[in-house]
Amino acid sequence: MKIHEEYRAKHAKSAALWERARAAIPSGITHDIRHLTPFPVYVERAQGTHKWDVDGHEYVDYWMGHGALFLGHCHPAVVKAVQEQMARGTHLGACHELEVRWAELVNKLIPCSEQVRFTMSGTEATHLAMRVARAYTGRTKILKFAGHFHGWHDGAVAGVNPPYEVPMSAGVPGATLDQVLICPFNDIKAVETALGRGDVAAVILEPAGGQAG
Ligand SMILES: Cc1ncc(COP(=O)(O)O)c(C=O)c1O
Known part of the structure; x- marks a missing residue:
């Protein structure tokens, strides 16, 4: 495919790093979102609103550390x-x-915040939020929406990618997956029905539509 050939030619150093990464790292990437075909670009440095890859290409960075770097790179x-x-x-x-x-x-x-628990990742944060909700309500089910991503812990891998009946990862016990109810997004009737069961501890969603688009 011509576009792939051009991409490879322009990103020879990234291609070489990708070969090494595939041998050293499962799937070659350190975050699902960095899966790119035919291979990801390897970034060397960043400054302000721009970043540069190992082959010397300059990019305007609209991603900004997944939104975390609201002061830009290297303020x-x-x-x-x-x-x-x-x-x-x-x-x-x-x-x-x-x-x-x-x-x-x-x-x-944050006006509604009374106390803070620090976590190391979003995965830990949603894991903790689900646990706190279950402890507080004494209920077990978590209601989530098809296509929404909340990290990679066992309680969050259901209903992420189509087909939504299949979890994002193998290795999670069915008993854990059964604790997650999946509703279609923008379907208030489905949500009302799920909440009507009386066993939902928490509703979790991506309000800004990250993974779901
Ligand atoms: C909405 C949402 N929740 C949870 C996570 C998981 O965060 P982390 O990758 O820090 O574990 C992400 C990460 O992309 C996310 O977008």
Whole structure:
């Protein structure tokens, strides 16, 4: 296919890294979203609104670290703060004033937030949210929507990709998958019916339509 040939020719260093990655990393990628045909571009550095790949191509970055980098890449204030903290220690294995200040700031910025639990990833966050909902309500089912993605833990792999009856991954016990109810998006009747069962602990959805488009 001509377009693939052109892509390969322009991205020779990415192609070489892709060969190494396929041997060293399952599926060759470190996040599902980076699966690209024929292979992904390997980015070397970024600054502000732009990033550059290993073959020297420059890109406008509309992705911005999955939305996390709202100050852009390498904002001078962020770089300075991180460098200063690196020199003072990284994993202190202890409580630190910064965690308290950070939690206080989040509580101030988000009106409904009373307390904060920090997690390392979105997967951990939804895992925790489901557990808290189950503990609080004493119910077990989680209602989600077909095509919505909430991470890769066992409780979140149902109903992500079509056909929605098949989970995103093998290796998850049926008893766990059975705890997830899947509704079509924008079908309020289906939601009312599911909630009418009386055993739903929480409803989880991608309001901005990330995975679902
Ligand atoms: C809506 C949503 N929830 C959960 C996750 C999982 O986050 P993480 O990749 O940090 O585990 C993602 C990641 O793309 C997401 O888009």
